[in-house]
Amino acid sequence: xxxxxPITRRRALSxxxxxxxxxxxxxxxxxxxxxxxxxxMAGEDEDLWRVxxxxxxxxxxxxxxxxxxxxxxxxxxxxxxxxxxxxxxxGPFLQAQIAARGYNxxxxxxxxxxxxxxxxxRWKSVADLPQNAVIGxxxxxxxxxxxxxxxxxxxLIRLPPSAGLLPTPLDITNNPRNLTFxxxxxxxxxxSLPDLDAAVVNxxxxxxAGIDLQKQKIGQESLHDNPYVNFIxxxxxxxQAPWVTPLVNAVHQPSTxxxxxxxxxxxxxxxxx
Numbered sequence: 416x417x418x419x420x421p422i423t424r425r426r427a428l429s430x431x432x433x434x435x436x437x438x439x440x441x442x443x444x445x446x447x448x449x450x451x452x453x454x455x456m457a458g459e460d461e462d463l464w465r466v467x468x469x470x471x472x473x474x475x476x477x478x479x480x481x482x483x484x485x486x487x488x489x490x491x492x493x494x495x496x497x498x499x500x501x502x503x504x505x506g507p508f509l510q511a512q513i514a515a516r517g518y519n520x521x522x523x524x525x526x527x528x529x530x531x532x533x534x535x536x537r538w539k540s541v542a543d544l545p546q547n548a549v550i551g552x553x554x555x556x557x558x559x560x561x562x563x564x565x566x567x568x569x570x571l572i573r574l575p576p577s578a579g580l581l582p583t584p585l586d587i588t589n590n591p592r593n594l595t596f597x598x599x600x601x602x603x604x605x606x607s608l609p610d611l612d613a614a615v616v617n618x619x620x621x622x623x624a625g626i627d628l629q630k631q632k633i634g635q636e637s638l639h640d641n642p643y644v645n646f647i648x649x650x651x652x653x654x655q656a657p658w659v660t661p662l663v664n665a666v667h668q669p670s671t672x673x674x675x676x677x678x679x680x681x682x683x684x685x686x687x688x
């Protein structure tokens with residue numbers, strides 16, 4: 416961080432929390448290794464980035480991971496140059512952030528794909544969902560739109576093509592079961608599953624909420640032509656920096672692919688092969 420730069424209380428608390436959650440990843444590295452701060456979401460991604468950090472050390476990079484607990488702060492920290500890169504988001508989310516906040520952030524390499532899922536603690540299938548069921552969805556624009564498209568794909572609702580990637584419940588043109596949508600923070604919707612008929616939950620938040628990804632999943636989006644592949648993002652001014660290619664290479668390794676399969680039990684897929 417640059418000296419004397421004003422810092423918001425929210426961003427300061429997030430960064431302090433990150434330091435408390437995860438110490439710097441130590442790997443065998445050369446004294447002149449390029450030091451980089453990488454923003455990720457707290458949780459299982461930390462285990463994955465320990466593997467990536469070891470790969471990066473062989474590429475001449477010294478990675479220090481900063482964890483965040485909400486989706487908005489990593490791009491803010493990146494735009495303020497408090498971190499060098501982040502790896503937590505997909506294209507529609509970044510585009511929504513750019514439109515709302517004017518960030519000049521770009522993707523530089525795919526990482527993995529976390530299929531968003533429809534889960535239920537009460538019902539065994541989509542067909543079992545009753546009339547007037549209450550469905551939880553994330554309340555941020557990109558993930559809410561993604562959730563509604565999944566609900567359309569499994570036959571619960573219909574959306575107009577004009578809604579694009581960011582529909583809201585107001586855009587629904589056909590809702591034959593008269594579903595009610597409870598819009599909740601992405602980190603809360605999974606924990607609220609016992610109080611709902613079903614909920615659309617991002618994979619990482621489903622894991623944090625203790626949801627059984629196999630037994631409680633009643634619907635999942637497909638990877639085919641899916642715009643929601645995650646990637647490493649950097650400030651546009653750094654897109655051609657000499658450390659970008661080694662950083663991407665550190666992710667695109669068999670050891671990373673194996674770690675993804677192990678840590679996420681097959682629920683997350685490598686997206687660079």
